[in-house]
């Protein structure tokens with residue numbers, strides 16, 4: 189098979205097994221992506237085919253969107269769609285939202301999807317399906333997926349800058365092909381321009397704007413709004429000295445940050461100004477969709493390269509103002525878009541989106557790129573023109589679950605929560621908010637809040653750990669706790685924002701501490717313990733090789749990389765309903781030996797569950813590295829997240845995608861310590877820690893003879909560990925089971941403790957395993973806790989009595 193066909197087959201198999209994606213969809217996605225990535229398979233295969241997964245998801249969504257929109261066009265006079273599309277989430281390659289798409293149309297006026305290009309280079313954007321009735325004027329402005337993160341632009345020549353600025357220009361043509369310079373000129377065309385002269389500091393009122401719109405609709409001109417390149421710089425074409433952005437209400441605008449210059453090049457020291465075309469589009473949208481509400485989107489920049497975005501939202505007059513919390517609003521928008529677009533990237537946030545817009549603006553404008561030294565700020569104002577000083581805060585996050593981003597009457601940056609008399613101006617510059625101060629302006633009666641941002645300079649000065657703490661204090665997540673140690677990124681999401689950053693070093697492989705006897709020597713692997721004669725994939729050979737001997741002559745894995753059902757079910761039964769004969773009782777239990785008076789104290793062994801091992805092919809085997817009998821050693825492939833559990837269990841681990849029964853999730857990784865060493869560690873810790881992280885490697889303690897201290901091992905993930913240290917306990921019906929896996933050494937004192945799913949797991953379901961602890965055993969090295977697993981089989985008797993009391 190040709191190399192690329194082989195890789196294609198592998199991609200199909202992996203996508204099938206990981207996400208259940210049909211081969212046809214995978215092939216199509218891979219073909220497209222290969223074009224985009226210049227046949228670089230590495231990009232495709234990276235992160236478990238993450239880009240392929242995203243491409244397929246995007247494709248499905250696009251199709252759904254397209255169908256939904258076509259339906260809407262057919263049904264009634266709907267105007268106004270503002271959609272933010274294509275968050276391009278694959279790891280570092282295509283993270284963040286790159287395109288701001290604006291769509292405005294109804295049955296009579298059809299305005300083409302507008303992509304405001306924020307990728308200033310040759311990056312490619314979403315493949316936007318053509319809409320019915322649209323005139324295709326410039327297809328090249330519509331970019332195919334995937335849209336990569338915008339490159340930092342070079343300062344460039346004046347001509348380059350001018351070209352980049354041109355990229356943002358939006359032009360309007362009417363059906364006759366007559367070129368309208370821009371929306372503003374289109375709005376103010378013909379007689380209207382005379383009747384409503386637009387002077388600086390003068391606001392076009394709602395009636396006038398609605399009249400204009402009605403005019404436009406009834407003219408039945410089919411209009412196509414599209415992105416035009418190679419025209420005059422938009423800054424000049426849009427804002428002339430005597431023009432005022434149609435939705436800016438200067439009276440109500442807050443004092444803005446000093447030193448900022450609007451996109452028109454005017455200093456905005458005293459009032460928020462600046463009229464770029466986006467404002468007008470959003471204003472048009474706001475006007476159309478909310479009837480009595482307006483909104484405006486504005487970007488301004490300062491000499492030092494800082495950029496800020498303002499969003500001005502003005503709704504109809506009503507007596508009371510429920511002031512929504514800015515964080516809650518952004519969270520709500522994020523939730524909607526996460527759900528609707530199936531965004532799984534924890535990095536996605538409205539604030540980041542704003543940042544990206546600022547960054548791209550700055551890049552396109554060729555501004556200062558000293559990002560690390562930018563002092564950043566967010567400010568927002570809510571103008572209660574009903575005249576009430578006392579405004580109520582309302583958690584706009586309520587009921588977000590029932591919401592979907594509507595393409596007809598909600599914008600991405602405004603929501604129905606604001607349907608009270610509200611005017612919001614939000615000014616955002618780069619970086620992450622730290623705290624919010626609120627006040628009422630005595631003169632304007634505006635409620636303002638200003639969020640000061642942590643500067644990166646301050647963070648950099650701090651020590652490593654305090655830097656991490658500082659980051660955690662102000663961030664809700666870390667994008668990868670593995671620090672690149674794994675094949676995949678594992679983000680940490682502090683959903684409730686209250687948890688401290690876990691203190692440990694991420695390691696992806698077990699490391700011996702001191703006394704543990706763990707030597708991996710090829711000489712110790714006999715011929716019966718490897719398959720040196722094998723070639724290719726052992727799973728596809730007619731006769732099972734020596735490595736299948738451990739599992740009674742049958743491989744434990746399916747060609748798709750799952751544990752075979754019969755083997756898995758046996759392991760689950762052993763774990764959930766062990767019989768007395770499944771336990772080994774030591775004469776001199778290594779756990780009892782933990783006391784310094786070794787052998788003197790007579791305590792009875794509580795028993796060790798004897799487990800069935802899987803043996804994987806390894807270095808002394810002749811098969812290919814990609815042999816199907818090598819699963820655990822290949823590492824994590826599932827898309828995992830560490831998150832803060834709501835039940836007070838601390839952090840937990842979950843899978844973003846659904847997992848099939850028998851899927852390998854991860855192994856338990858930590859320091860390999862002897863029981864003696866663990867005992868001493870536990871004594872030192874003396875119950876100070878909230879959580880404990882040891883597991884015993886006792887699955888084969890009963891196999892032959894009395895164990896020496898250095899052979900009775902356990903893994904302690906307290907200081908060094910992998911993501912498995914976050915897996916919480918669930919009594920009996922956990923969705924993971926641990927299976928001992930022999931890889932490097934045939935003796936079973938040391939082995940890998942691998943977790944496989946016991947059943948199909950839902951996306952975002954917490955992953956749990958039964959620690960096998962007895963909650964009444966106070967002497968066990970794994971300290972008991974008050975179990976809140978929620979299982980109906982919960983073994984924590986004290987919990988029941990606590991509940992009764």
Ligand SMILES: C[S@@+](CC[C@H](N)C(=O)[O-])C[C@H]1O[C@@H](n2cnc3c(N)ncnc32)[C@H](O)[C@@H]1O
Pocket residue numbers: 690836837838839840878879880881912913914915916917918971973974975976977
């Ligand atoms: C291996 S850690 C699991 C990760 C831990 N939740 C964290 O935040 O790091 C084990 C500890 O988690 C907590 N834990 C795990 N499962 C629990 C459960 N079902 N109920 C309450 N606490 C639990 C206990 O404190 C236990 O000592």
